[in-house]
Amino acid sequence: MLTIKRLSLEDARNLIAGGRAKAEDIGVPMCIAITDESGQLIAFERMDGGKVTSTIIAQDKAYTAAGAKRTTQSYSEASQPGKPAYGIHSAIGGRLLVVAGGIPVLIDGEVVGAVGFSSGSPAQDAECAQAGIDALLSQIPGR
Amino acid sequence: MLTIKRLSLEDARNLIAGGRAKAEDIGVPMCIAITDESGQLIAFERMDGGKVTSTIIAQDKAYTAAGAKRTTQSYSEASQPGKPAYGIHSAIGGRLLVVAGGIPVLIDGEVVGAVGFSSGSPAQDAECAQAGIDALLSQIPGR
Amino acid sequence: MLTIKRLSLEDARNLIAGGRAKAEDIGVPMCIAITDESGQLIAFERMDGGKVTSTIIAQDKAYTAAGAKRTTQSYSEASQPGKPAYGIHSAIGGRLLVVAGGIPVLIDGEVVGAVGFSSGSPAQDAECAQAGIDALLSQIPGR
Amino acid sequence: MLTIKRLSLEDARNLIAGGRAKAEDIGVPMCIAITDESGQLIAFERMDGGKVTSTIIAQDKAYTAAGAKRTTQSYSEASQPGKPAYGIHSAIGGRLLVVAGGIPVLIDGEVVGAVGFSSGSPAQDAECAQAGIDALLSQIPGR
Numbered sequence: 001m002l003t004i005k006r007l008s009l010e011d012a013r014n015l016i017a018g019g020r021a022k023a024e025d026i027g028v029p030m031c032i033a034i035t036d037e038s039g040q041l042i043a044f045e046r047m048d049g050g051k052v053t054s055t056i057i058a059q060d061k062a063y064t065a066a067g068a069k070r071t072t073q074s075y076s077e078a079s080q081p082g083k084p085a086y087g088i089h090s091a092i093g094g095r096l097l098v099v100a101g102g103i104p105v106l107i108d109g110e111v112v113g114a115v116g117f118s119s120g121s122p123a124q125d126a127e128c129a130q131a132g133i134d135a136l137l138s139q140i141p142g143r
Numbered sequence: 144m145l146t147i148k149r150l151s152l153e154d155a156r157n158l159i160a161g162g163r164a165k166a167e168d169i170g171v172p173m174c175i176a177i178t179d180e181s182g183q184l185i186a187f188e189r190m191d192g193g194k195v196t197s198t199i200i201a202q203d204k205a206y207t208a209a210g211a212k213r214t215t216q217s218y219s220e221a222s223q224p225g226k227p228a229y230g231i232h233s234a235i236g237g238r239l240l241v242v243a244g245g246i247p248v249l250i251d252g253e254v255v256g257a258v259g260f261s262s263g264s265p266a267q268d269a270e271c272a273q274a275g276i277d278a279l280l281s282q283i284p285g286r
Numbered sequence: 287m288l289t290i291k292r293l294s295l296e297d298a299r300n301l302i303a304g305g306r307a308k309a310e311d312i313g314v315p316m317c318i319a320i321t322d323e324s325g326q327l328i329a330f331e332r333m334d335g336g337k338v339t340s341t342i343i344a345q346d347k348a349y350t351a352a353g354a355k356r357t358t359q360s361y362s363e364a365s366q367p368g369k370p371a372y373g374i375h376s377a378i379g380g381r382l383l384v385v386a387g388g389i390p391v392l393i394d395g396e397v398v399g400a401v402g403f404s405s406g407s408p409a410q411d412a413e414c415a416q417a418g419i420d421a422l423l424s425q426i427p428g429r
Numbered sequence: 430m431l432t433i434k435r436l437s438l439e440d441a442r443n444l445i446a447g448g449r450a451k452a453e454d455i456g457v458p459m460c461i462a463i464t465d466e467s468g469q470l471i472a473f474e475r476m477d478g479g480k481v482t483s484t485i486i487a488q489d490k491a492y493t494a495a496g497a498k499r500t501t502q503s504y505s506e507a508s509q510p511g512k513p514a515y516g517i518h519s520a521i522g523g524r525l526l527v528v529a530g531g532i533p534v535l536i537d538g539e540v541v542g543a544v545g546f547s548s549g550s551p552a553q554d555a556e557c558a559q560a561g562i563d564a565l566l567s568q569i570p571g572r
Contacts, residue, residue: 009188009189009191038195041187041198044186044188045185045187046185046186048152051498052468052496053492053496054497056520057517057525079515080510080511080515089516089518089519090523093522094519094520094521094522097517099517099520100513122514144437144536145334145434145435145437146433148432149431149432150430151430151431181469182338183467209338210337210340211337212337224367225366227362227386227409229362229365230365230384230385231383232375233376234339234343234385235339235342235380236380237380239343255430294477295476295477298474324481326475326481326484328474329473329474331438331471332438332470332472338467338469341469
């Protein structure tokens with residue numbers, strides 16, 4: 001039998017709050033998705049002005065990061081023409097996102113969930129996703 | 144040019160909070176989705192213990208209620224065998240939900256968004272969805 | 287080699303205009319889709335106030351009526367529990383609509399396209415679809 | 430509560446008429462789709478001779494331009510190999526189009542809908558889409 005660590009809804013809210021604060025700082029209304037370690041949605045917020053297309057893309061970035069246990073940005077590099085994962089971006093009906101903004105949340109080396117941001121540039125999306133994770137980790141004693 | 148009223152993220156949070164309080168009262172951890180009047184996701188929360196399948200179903204109940212401007216429960220009645228809307232439940236790739244728990248939010252007679260609950264019985268889902276709407280409307284002056 | 291008769295864009299506009307006049311008469315803003323004999327979209331209009339879900343359903347009603355060369359209402363009857371076409375409503379990813387409102391356009395016994403209406407009751411949808419066809423046929427000399 | 434501006438059906442017809450005039454000028458029968466600001470279809474016309482594949486692509490170009498609040502051409506540039514949005518073209522089940530021809534309609538800096546053209550070269554599609562927007566804006570007093 002396995003024992004799995006997984007983000008709670010309270011953790012998910014903290015991830016959203018931390019990332020949203022960064023999004024407000026940089027002035028980009030974001031779509032923010034938090035999934036558990038299986039890529040299943042826990043929480044989502046579209047800030048007023050966030051993009052309609054990003055309601056799906058944010059969820060799929062988090063799904064990809066949790067499910068594949070890696071950042072979507074790492075896939076961007078690995079899936080360029082001539083690289084080993086070339087073509088992976090259309091896998092799973094196009095849900096496998098290879099654009100930066102999806103980052104797994106790791107606790108003690110284990111993926112416990114993931115964060116997906118979308119509506120800004122990929123670099124902005126990734127910056128806000130990391131800010132969400134930093135905010136969560138700062139609230140866990142001993143980290 | 145048309146002028147449309149739409150739920151803000153703050154409104155969506157109030158809808159979730161009102162529905163979640165009812166879900167806690169009845170002891171059923173719910174998946175809760177709020178969409179705008181076009182059926183596009185604004186906010187979502189899966190209470191700890193909510194069902195994985197309900198992460199999708201809650202979103203599609205809200206999409207249906209907003210997009211079709213009616214409760215999913217009304218579709219349940221209209222789509223029974225022998226009734227006029229029989230068979231509608233598999234429309235739009237199966238996203239058109241005919242199970243109770245999706246309710247449009249109306250302000251001055253116009254649909255401004257919708258609420259979708261899933262994880263309990265359909266009656267429990269609808270009860271919590273209505274509680275969310277009641278909570279929102281009680282906070283709008285003059286209603 | 288086959289020779290196929292097919293609705294022109296001008297025919298499609300006449301179908302829309304005829305059906306829209308009926309929709310205005312009965313006070314129901316409709317989504318109206320016209321396809322060619324292969325079920326491929328020629329023209330579409332969502333009257334102000336038409337339903338978002340109906341943007342898809344109207345297209346799929348017309349697709350079904352053209353592709354299957356029969357009204358979607360006839361499928362409603364044939365697909366009831368215990369009937370031969372039971373279960374057909376989820377075919378083609380749910381695009382095969384068995385709710386009234388899709389009617390093929392026949393010229394000299396051949397299907398040349400189809401009309402799909404959605405946003406009212408199935409009976410209203412079918413009434414408007416037929417009104418569109420009647421309007422088109424009244425404009426063709428000798429009919 | 431938010432207040433949103435959205436194209437009416439009359440606006441959509443004007444967008445189509447303006448773009449179709451340009452398509453006739455350059456001799457390319459086009460598929461023309463108009464969506465609201467949420468990417469939901471308002472109106473569509475396939476000029477006689479327009480391409481079957483373009484019936485979908487035109488709709489998805491307009492969906493992308495409205496939902497992402499940018500031209501599909503801008504995505505073409507940003508999603509080339511080595512660029513930040515590389516791989517985005519298969520997102521949302523492949524609906525996110527990165528080929529020129531989808532342009533959002535802006536009024537007072539807000540997206541109120543979008544235009545999608547398909548059947549010509551991407552440059553021709555974009556030229557006709559812009560012509561549609563120019564025609565609409567010329568009819569609004571004070572612009």
